[in-house]
Amino acid sequence: MNDLSLFKQFAPEVPHTFKEGNNAVIYTRVSSADQEDNTSLASQKKHCEMYADRRGLNVVGYFGGTYESAKTDDRKEFNRMLTFVKRSKNINYVIVYSYERFSRSGINGASIADDLLKQYGVITLATTQELDPTTPAGSFQQKILFLFGQMDNELRRDKIVTGMKERLLEGYWVWSTPRGYDNLNPGRGKASERKLVVNKEGKLLKKAFEWKAYQQLPNVEIARRLNRMGLKISEKRMIELFSNPFYCGLIVSKMLPGQVIEAKHEPLVSRELFLRVHNIRQGNRSHSFVHDRDNDNLPLKVFVKCDKCGGHLTGYLVKKKGLYYYKCNTKGCKINRSAKAMHEKFGALLKTFKIGKEEFEIVKLQLEEQMAVFFKSRIEEAKSLKNRLTETQRKLEAIEERFVTGEIDRGLYEKFRPKYEKECFEIEQELGKTGGYKSNLAKVVNFTAKACLNPLIMWSKSDLDGKRVFQNLLFPEGIIYNRELDHYRTSRVNSFFSPIPQLERVLAGDKKGDNVEFDKIPDWVVPPGIEPGTHGFSVRCSTN
DSSP states (O other), X not given: OOOGGGGGGGSOOOOOOOOSOOEEEEEEEESSTTOOSTTSHHHHHHHHHHHHHHTTOEEEEEEEEEEOOOSSSXXXXXXXXXXXXHHOSSOOEEEESSHHHHOOSTHHHHHHHHHHHHHHOOEEEETTSOOOTTXXXXXXXXXXXXXXXXXHHHHHHHHHHHHHHHHHHTTOOOSSOOTTEEESOTTOOSGGGOOEEEOXXXXXXXXXXXXXXXXXXXXXXXXXXXHHTTOOOOHHHHHHHHTOGGGGTEEOOTTSTTOOEEOSSOOSSOHHHHHHHHHHHHHHHOOSSOOOSOOTTOTTTTTEEETTTOOBOEEEEETTTTEEEEEOOSTTTOOEEEHHHHXXXXXXXXXXXXXXXXXXXXXXXXXXXXXXHHHHHHHHHHHHHHHHHHHHHHHHHHHHHHHHTTSSOHHHHHHHHHHHHHHHHHHHHHHHHHHSSGGGHHHHHHHHHHHTTSHHHHHHTSOHHHHHHHHHXXXXXXXXXXXXXXXXXXXXXXXXXXXXXXXXXXXXXHHTTOOOOGGGSOSSOOOTTEEEOSSOEEEOOOOO
16 A cells, blocks of 8 residues: 555654744843833833834733743733733744843743743744744754853852841841831932931831830730721731830841841830840740631630739640649649639629619719719829829930930930830820720710620620720729639729629618718719728639
8 A cells, every 4th residue: 555644643743843924022121110221111121123123023912011030931911822822823923132131030931932942843042142932053052042041140149148138237227228217318329328217107116116015915915906096907017026025125037147247227115125025925936736726616715814923824725625724834833723713703703793673773883973073083193194194204305315415325225215105105004094985985874784784695795806895994903813712812903893792782771771872972972892002902703
């Protein structure tokens, strides 16, 4: 049989060859937004269009036109161009200014160009490096140019990294301006010419450090407070913030392993405050039990403190029993109590604040009268606190000025600055307490009375966040648990709630026929079973 055409179906397919045609796309790229030399985007486009015109090519599309690094080929515009070329059936050329504009990834870039040619019949051409990639010699030369581009990229990187290390050792921040700072010399490219100063957002971030250090608030609560103040930040970002020594005037970097550099920029917080925050975080993470703080079965976790060591109780689950427990992780304390028992005791404590429906209006009236007297004295107290704050701020500004002018050294400055900052913070916190209820007194009194209609139900029926809000509202400083006596103790009850148990006791006497003389009720009373002490009072609750 001489007709061999019948056997063609068994022969390998003919490989893709260069397609006839003159359609081309142009790809331009720069490494940075401020690149303005002869390889700028406009210049590249101009040379590519002149090259296409000279060779009689028809440009059907433009890609790139922006800045994106070519050290890897994971680039948005670059990949958009490749997708377009591969999906089109009539593209014959990709025109670039030079092969390094196409890719600086070395052999990987060469592989992409080779794939375009062999799989799609598309030739990659460079206006400044004319060669024919369809020939063995031209293909070899193209690969060499790609490898040289990678080597040049590595050399540039090494030079840049060396320069960055030198600036870091001198104390200059070499990366983008961190959150909470402004650069007063934005037009200066060199790190040594930048001037980083704390901005308004930075002052809010400073409060985050203070809340963490002085109040030991969880990161999620700090993030919520900042969000309410207009600073949008996540809990994860808070962790990064507290872990970055940049904010206390120091620099650490992977480029300088094992080194801590004294920075040139203005610190956001003192080193003492930074370390205090860091130690709190370390302490929270060093417990032998690592649990999720947000557990619906453990609403009293962190809220309850250990009477023996003052540490916050954590919680855990005994999987075999399916029961939750609270415990103190301080070595030697051995505080361990079932969550059920702790919740029952807390419920008994809440019941001491319960009032009857028929007493609602009377309780409201008495609270309003007492609060009116209370706020009168608070106004005077607020004036005194404002004077103290002004004086302390003046001292802080004075010591900063003396440090800047060289009258005192850094050691003396670092000694007194944290002291004055802490005093300012504490005074500001007290000021917040003096005026918090004044403008909405009637609303707050009404809420207090409603909450006391059945505080146990209000707490137990709330979700986890609701429980925390209510228990912290009622006992702002938390409660303290004594395992030996098996009872709670607290140093303070919210001023709006503290008169309730005594008022209820007086009203209960009225039901029995006793005369009620409100003018003989003390201005500020404490719940029954609460024993006044030097530093606080005890609450004995029995569940029997």
